[in-house]
Amino acid sequence: MDEHTAPGLAFLGPPGSYSHQCAVERFEDSVWYAAQSAITDVFHAVSAEVPFAVIPQENSTYGSVVDTYDSLRSPEAGQSVFVRGELTLSVKHCLVVRSGVKLEDVRRVMSHEQALGQCSRFLSEHLPGVTRTKVPSTSAAASAVLCCGEGTDEPESAAICSAHCASLFDGLEILRHDIQDEASNTTRFYILAKSLDAPLPGSSKQPRRQRALIRVGNQVKLQREYEPPSTSHSTRIITSTLLTTFGCPPLRIDRRPSLNDIPFDDVYFLEVGDLTLPVTAATIKNCEEEWLQRLQNGVEGINAAGGEATILGVW
Numbered sequence: 001m002d003e004h005t006a007p008g009l010a011f012l013g014p015p016g017s018y019s020h021q022c023a024v025e026r027f028e029d030s031v032w033y034a035a036q037s038a039i040t041d042v043f044h045a046v047s048a049e050v051p052f053a054v055i056p057q058e059n060s061t062y063g064s065v066v067d068t069y070d071s072l073r074s075p076e077a078g079q080s081v082f083v084r085g086e087l088t089l090s091v092k093h094c095l096v097v098r099s100g101v102k103l104e105d106v107r108r109v110m111s112h113e114q115a116l117g118q119c120s121r122f123l124s125e126h127l128p129g130v131t132r133t134k135v136p137s138t139s140a141a142a143s144a145v146l147c148c149g150e151g152t153d154e155p156e157s158a159a160i161c162s163a164h165c166a167s168l169f170d171g172l173e174i175l176r177h178d179i180q181d182e183a184s185n186t187t188r189f190y191i192l193a194k195s196l197d198a199p200l201p202g203s204s205k206q207p208r209r210q211r212a213l214i215r216v217g218n219q220v221k222l223q224r225e226y227e228p229p230s231t232s233h234s235t236r237i238i239t240s241t242l243l244t245t246f247g248c249p250p251l252r253i254d255r256r257p258s259l260n261d262i263p264f265d266d267v268y269f270l271e272v273g274d275l276t277l278p279v280t281a282a283t284i285k286n287c288e289e290e291w292l293q294r295l296q297n298g299v300e301g302i303n304a305a306g307g308e309a310t311i312l313g314v315w
């Protein structure tokens with residue numbers, strides 16, 4: 001799909017990354033794809049021209065994707081960029097080298113930090129003492145491997161990426177398949193959009209909305225000089241009221257340092273969802289309205305208690 005007939009979707013490039021694979025599986029040719037060179041760039045690319053994005057959020061082996069939560073701390077989140085959906089992808093990693101290079105020749109392994117973390121046992125067992133170098137994406141690692149080794153200033157290197165990614169670059173060879181530590185290795189992605197409620201492209205059926213991501217921080221004016229982390233205001237709000245605030249327990253809680261430049265001032269990310277709402281085609285609209293009202297009430301409750309809550313997305 002070209003730029004004149006379809007909306008743009010930003011992803012962590014170059015093509016061949018897991019983000020790309022996941023986005024193409026969901027959006028096919030309903031969008032044109034705008035490759036970005038870092039996760040924070042993907043987040044900030046969301047705009048009138050590129051109204052959608054896909055970013056990795058969490059991995060079943062290695063946990064939260066830090067750059068994604070750091071982007072969600074920014075003021076644009078919940079203002080001009082919203083979380084509008086989730087996708088999951090089964091992730092099978094390969095060890096990839098320039099054709100002809102042997103395992104014993106490899107002096108450096110490059111990949112996205114998530115991929116290095118997801119293959120940590122394999123690396124310790126099969127490439128002990130070999131330098132592990134973080135690069136912005138698995139596909140950036142695959143492309144970089146071609147510029148390493150004999151005749152260059154770079155040490156002979158391997159990349160961790162998917163088999164599909166390896167097939168996109170001439171001159172690469174897969175040395176090992178399935179090197180992830182856990183066979184069930186799965187990554188969850190967020191779909192981002194410029195609008196909180198405009199329909200997403202590519203799928204005629206819009207799922208009913210029953211999930212949300214809420215950011216809870218401190219009101220800076222209420223923050224005293226220095227409070228030890230365990231008593232910070234947002235921590236107290238989270239631990240004392242969370243189970244009741246939205247009328248359902250949170251499905252996940254993440255925490256990152258706030259952008260307030262106050263030591264140990266944290267911001268929390270709560271995914272909430274009520275999977276018990278009885279929904280039929282006839283009641284879907286009412287359920288959605290009730291859910292949005294519950295979210296709004298919860299946010300007001302947190303703000304009244306001295307927190308600063310923002311709805312970052314609903315899906």
Ligand SMILES: O=C(O)C(=O)Cc1ccccc1
Pocket residue numbers: 012016017018019020056059091112114115136137138139187
């Ligand atoms: O680097 C990529 O390919 C990404 O899309 C990030 C990532 C890395 C490892 C597993 C899942 C997503």
